[in-house]
Amino acid sequence: MRFLKGAMLVIATMVVALMVRSHGLVAEAATTYAVDMTGLPAKQQTEAKAVMAIWTNTLQMPTLFSGNPTDPEAVNVTMMWSTDGVASPGADDPLGLTETTTLGDKRTVVITLYQREIERAFAKTAYMKRHDLVVSVWEHELGHALGLQHNTTNEHDIMYPRNLGPTQRITGWDLQNLPFTVKPSVLSDVSDHSSNWLDSQNVSNQMTAWLAIPAKVPSIFYHLIAGLLGMVTIAIVATILLTRRSVVSAEQRAKNFASLK
Incomplete structure (x- = not known):
């Protein structure tokens, strides 16, 4: 019985040792x-x-x-x-x-x-x-x-x-x-x-x-956008100037009419 227990202890120790060694090999396998x-x-x-x-x-x-x-x-x-x-x-x-x-x-x-x-x-x-x-x-x-x-x-x-x-x-x-x-x-x-x-x-x-x-995005796209914005800006400025000129002309005509009276 003692021999059997001793043999089992030796086998268990060997198994544990192999498991630890294998674990170490896996960890170092990379x-x-x-x-x-x-x-x-x-x-x-x-x-x-x-x-x-x-x-x-x-x-x-x-x-x-x-x-x-x-x-x-x-x-x-x-x-x-x-x-x-x-x-x-x-x-x-x-x-x-x-x-x-x-x-x-x-x-x-x-x-x-x-x-x-x-x-x-x-x-x-x-x-x-x-x-x-x-x-x-x-x-x-x-x-x-x-x-x-x-x-x-x-x-x-x-x-x-x-x-x-x-x-x-x-x-x-x-x-x-x-x-x-x-x-x-x-x-x-x-x-x-x-x-x-x-x-x-x-x-x-x-x-x-x-x-x-x-x-x-191709640079031509940005050039087209810049050109379009430029045209819109010019159109807005031109509209403002023409509107202002029309207002000034109307005010001037009203003043001239008043002076005739």
Whole structure:
């Protein structure tokens, strides 16, 4: 009986130890990413850092992008800014492209954003400022670098294949499809955030969309409005002057008539 109790105690201790160890492995399983942005212009570096902050804050993983390039466990990510555009220009050219290569167990990712295509897309849209457009493209491509594919079922997801504006964001689908584990509380926060349209981020996104519209309306529209207002102003002033002149003429005729008497 003592032997049986002792054996059960040993087994229980081993099970607990394995559970603690497994829990520790899960907590440390998230891959770190070593990001190289030295090839980016200063403005694009600022935008790229803003995007990394978005992913870091959303996932609540402050060390996500603190990987060392020499660490065999880290994923090397190189961020590029191309002024040449894609090789074969077309109507649906990608604004950005993420390419992944694997050498042994080492994964390397190259993200390229195409300035020409971004400028073309910006000229056709009226839903965001240029900075916000570039940030959203970086955010989408960095999602690919983290291991996400396209989400074709939710156009509000940042991983939707097309850029549709500031209402696109990181969703619970993204968190569930990452190749590493995130905290349950993060998934809950993102789900609540996505469903609450009175959320401050949603309100901010909508305001950004509306404020961006005047800046994107063709200048000829404002010229026409200015011309129309000018014509209306001239007409009003002319009417006032003509009316005043008629009144003065009537008063003068009345005075002349009175003097004749």
